[in-house]
Amino acid sequence: MPKVETFDKELVLKKATYVFHNKGFNATSMQDLVDATALNRSSIYNSFGSKLDLFLECLKSYENIYTIKICETLHKADNSLHAIELLFEFYINEIINDKDGKGCLVVNCASEMANQEQSLTNFLCSNQDSFIELLEGLVLKGQEESTINLKRTSKEYAFYLLSSIRGLRTTGILISNKKDLQTIAKTIIQTLI
Amino acid sequence: MPKVETFDKELVLKKATYVFHNKGFNATSMQDLVDATALNRSSIYNSFGSKLDLFLECLKSYENIYTIKICETLHKADNSLHAIELLFEFYINEIINDKDGKGCLVVNCASEMANQEQSLTNFLCSNQDSFIELLEGLVLKGQEESTINLKRTSKEYAFYLLSSIRGLRTTGILISNKKDLQTIAKTIIQTLI
DNA sequence: ATATATTTGGAACGTTCATTTCAAATAAAA
DNA sequence: TTTTATTTGAAATGAACGTTCCAAATATAT
Numbered sequence A, B: 001m002p003k004v005e006t007f008d009k010e011l012v013l014k015k016a017t018y019v020f021h022n023k024g025f026n027a028t029s030m031q032d033l034v035d036a037t038a039l040n041r042s043s044i045y046n047s048f049g050s051k052l053d054l055f056l057e058c059l060k061s062y063e064n065i066y067t068i069k070i071c072e073t074l075h076k077a078d079n080s081l082h083a084i085e086l087l088f089e090f091y092i093n094e095i096i097n098d099k100d101g102k103g104c105l106v107v108n109c110a111s112e113m114a115n116q117e118q119s120l121t122n123f124l125c126s127n128q129d130s131f132i133e134l135l136e137g138l139v140l141k142g143q144e145e146s147t148i149n150l151k152r153t154s155k156e157y158a159f160y161l162l163s164s165i166r167g168l169r170t171t172g173i174l175i176s177n178k179k180d181l182q183t184i185a186k187t188i189i190q191t192l193i
Numbered sequence C: 001a002t003a004t005a006t007t008t009g010g011a012a013c014g015t016t017c018a019t020t021t022c023a024a025a026t027a028a029a030a
Numbered sequence D: 001t002t003t004t005a006t007t008t009g010a011a012a013t014g015a016a017c018g019t020t021c022c023a024a025a026t027a028t029a030t
Helices: A010-022 A030-037 A040-049 A053-074 A080-097 A105-113 A118-144 A154-174 A178-189 B009-023 B028-036 B039-048 B050-075 B080-095 B107-112 B120-146 B156-174 B178-190
Strands: none
Touching: A010 A030, A010 A105, A010 A118, A030 A053, A040 A053, A040 B080, A040 B107, A040 B178, A053 A080, A053 A105, A053 A118, A080 A118, A080 A178, A105 A154, A105 B107, A105 B156, A118 A154, A118 B050, A118 B156, A154 A178, A154 B107, A154 B120, A154 B156, A154 B178, A178 B156, B009 B028, B009 B050, B009 B120, B028 B050, B039 B050, B039 B120, B039 B156, B050 B080, B050 B107, B050 B120, B080 B156, B080 B178, B107 B120, B107 B156, B120 B156
16 A cells, blocks of 8 residues: 655665764764765654664664674684684774774774663674674684684683774774784784684 | 953863763763853853864873873883783773773774864874884883793884773773773783783 | 953854654555 | 555754853953
8 A cells, every 4th residue: 555665775774874984973963864865854764763763773784784794704714713813804904995984883883872872882782792702602613623722711812802803993093004903913813822 | 461260271171071071072062061161151162262172172181191190000010011011900990990981082082083073183193103102112121121022023012002902991881890801901911921 | 449351151143953744745555 | 546554855843053242240460
């Protein structure tokens, strides 16, 4: 019976995500989103609810896209240590290709709003938990196959890697020299060997 | 001849800094600053210029306060490695005592606005340069006194530490468990020994 | 005491904000 | 073809935004 949603939701989310990523949540206006998505105000509100709701959907979409990219990256590895090396290489390329110096949407979101909006904190915590889980599994496998040392538990190394990756992402906002970033990454990984 | 500025500029900056730190630049309104400082709108504009100007002054004030705190911390150390350990301990305590989960004002500022406002980028770069200089000197001294290894140059380790500290600060927004943070710090420092 | 440069208080500025409203357009189902 | 649920466009909402303005208050220097 009804007229059906005509726009490509994935594409709209991608465009909205770019704006949020570039300007941050608070500096992004509804007008910015209308301009970027070429959707009408009403359509945005109809389809997504509020600005915050849309932002949350963008975060989830961003998370999904990255999860896929990361899985693809990890599959190319011979062993777990190599996988972690590829993971850092992946992030360095993300930084290099980020010409606007936007940083990571999720990390930025934590900086800007983690202590202000519970719904975001919930997202960020669950995002963190899944990432820790991924890293812990990776390290554990590396320790089993003896490519990663046993000086610390897999969980401890997972936290270390999480923190290090966030640091690299943040540092990449101001430093986008590939050599410098690679040296940092090598130094981070050195600990595991 | 003139009536003279009556308020305590240092104190006003401290109060304004707290608001900016807690809510971020864009989410902070001029009304918030009026309320927090108990100054009149006109007085703020008269004394500081614009919201952005005031923010920049807050950043500088924040930077100065931290520079002093860090210098005091480093002075307590027996050697350079110990100094770095104390530095991490200092940051961990900052995180623990930050009950609102605000994170670091400077790191947050980079996330929120580094790619939007040149005046901030300038500040952030010069802030980064001084910090790199401090860390490099520390590592160099540690290498001379053989408390830090020579696997990498002092400059390389300085970048590594910079990135690691930022990571720790960002991670501390969501994780404020002291044990976890200490383990991360130990793992970071391990590389230098 | 008077003059003077500056700071204040409070209202007002025009703009932009997120969101709502509602009639017109639309496309599937009957 | 008519009905119907939904999406759309455009304008309007009131509140909040950063900033400005100006008269009144004030503290120093004369």
